[in-house]
Amino acid sequence: MKTGPFNPNLLSESVFAVPPLARDADYQIDADENEKIIRFLEAGGVRSLLYGGNAVLYHTSLADFDDLLGMISDSAGPDTTVVPSFGPSFGIASDQINILQEFDFGTAMLLPSRDIVDSAGIATGIRMLSEQYGKPLVVYLKHDRWLSPEDLKSLEDDGVISWIKYAVVRENPAEDDYLREVLDVFPSERVVSGIGEQPAIVHLRDFGITGFTSGCVCVAPRKSMDMLGSIQGGDMEMAESIRQYFQPLENLRDGIHPIRVLHEAVALAGVASTGPIQPMLSNICDETKSKIQTALRTMKVID
Ligand SMILES: N[C@@H](CC=O)C(=O)O
Numbered sequence: 001m002k003t004g005p006f007n008p009n010l011l012s013e014s015v016f017a018v019p020p021l022a023r024d025a026d027y028q029i030d031a032d033e034n035e036k037i038i039r040f041l042e043a044g045g046v047r048s049l050l051y052g053g054n055a056v057l058y059h060t061s062l063a064d065f066d067d068l069l070g071m072i073s074d075s076a077g078p079d080t081t082v083v084p085s086f087g088p089s090f091g092i093a094s095d096q097i098n099i100l101q102e103f104d105f106g107t108a109m110l111l112p113s114r115d116i117v118d119s120a121g122i123a124t125g126i127r128m129l130s131e132q133y134g135k136p137l138v139v140y141l142k143h144d145r146w147l148s149p150e151d152l153k154s155l156e157d158d159g160v161i162s163w164i165k166y167a168v169v170r171e172n173p174a175e176d177d178y179l180r181e182v183l184d185v186f187p188s189e190r191v192v193s194g195i196g197e198q199p200a201i202v203h204l205r206d207f208g209i210t211g212f213t214s215g216c217v218c219v220a221p222r223k224s225m226d227m228l229g230s231i232q233g234g235d236m237e238m239a240e241s242i243r244q245y246f247q248p249l250e251n252l253r254d255g256i257h258p259i260r261v262l263h264e265a266v267a268l269a270g271v272a273s274t275g276p277i278q279p280m281l282s283n284i285c286d287e288t289k290s291k292i293q294t295a296l297r298t299m300k301v302i303d
Helices: 008-012 031-043 062-075 090-100 119-133 149-157 177-185 200-206 221-233 236-255 258-268 286-298
Strands: 048-051 081-086 137-141 161-166 191-193
Touching: 008 161, 031 062, 031 221, 048 062, 062 081, 062 090, 081 090, 081 137, 090 119, 119 137, 119 149, 149 161, 149 177, 161 177, 191 200, 200 221, 200 236, 221 236, 236 258, 236 286, 258 286
Parallel strands: 048 081, 137 161, 161 191
Antiparallel strands: none
C-alpha cells in the first residue's frame, strides 16, 4: 500500500474503486479473496481503493475494522492508495480512530448518517475527529444539504478536509444547485464524483470536478479507467459509449440494491468469491443472480 500523507493529485490519476468485502462462511474477512479483488483491479490499472459503503462498513465491529485495516495494508500493491471509511456514529468513529492510528493511511472517510444529525453538529464532529486523528478527513456528501456551504467553508478554512466524495443522486445530474454551492466554497480539484460511471461525464465535464468513484469498476476495471481517460482527453463519444456499457449492471443495482448486487456481481464475474454479505444486509436470491449473469454477458465480462 502506498503510505504517507494523501496527495490530492492522485484523485485524477485513477478511478477510485469502491470494492465489496469478501467474507468466509463464518463471516470472517477473507484475506485471500479480497486480495484477488485488489489484484484484479490493479491489473486493470486502478491505483485507488476506497473501502466504504460497498464493503458495508456501516455495520462493522471494531475487531473487524482492525482486521480490515491489516488486510488492506498488507494486500494493496506499493503504488495503490487505500482510503478506509469509519463511523457513521460519532462514538464508534472516535473508537475507530484509535485503531486507524496504528496504521499508515493518508486519510480516512467518515461515513454519512442522515439520522440524528444537523449541519453544525456534523461540522463539529468532523473537526473533532480530524483533530483526534491528526489528519484531514474525506467528507462524504451523500444527502442533499447534509452540510451547509457555510459549514463546509469553515471546515476547509480549518484544514480538516482532505477531499469530498460528492454522491447526491439527482434525476438529472446536470441540475444540481447543492453541487454548485459546494464548488463555490471548496476547490473542484479536491471534489470527486461519488456515484459511479453514470453521472461522471456531467460531473467532470460540466462541473469541473476531478475524478470518480465506482463499484462497477470491480468487474471491468480497464473499461472504467478508459472512461476516466476519455473524459480527461475530451473524447466524450468514447466516454459516453463506456457509460452505456456499464448500464446493464448499474440498472440492476439501481433497481434492486446497489451494494447487494455488486457483492454478487464480483463473484459471478469470477473475480473472487465474496461469500456472505455483512448483516444487516442479505445476499440476493437466485432470480437476481441470473439477471446479473445476463448483464455480465451483455457486458462481455462472462461468456
Ligand atoms: N456508489 C458508487 C460509487 C461508490 O461509492 C458505486 O458503488 O458505484
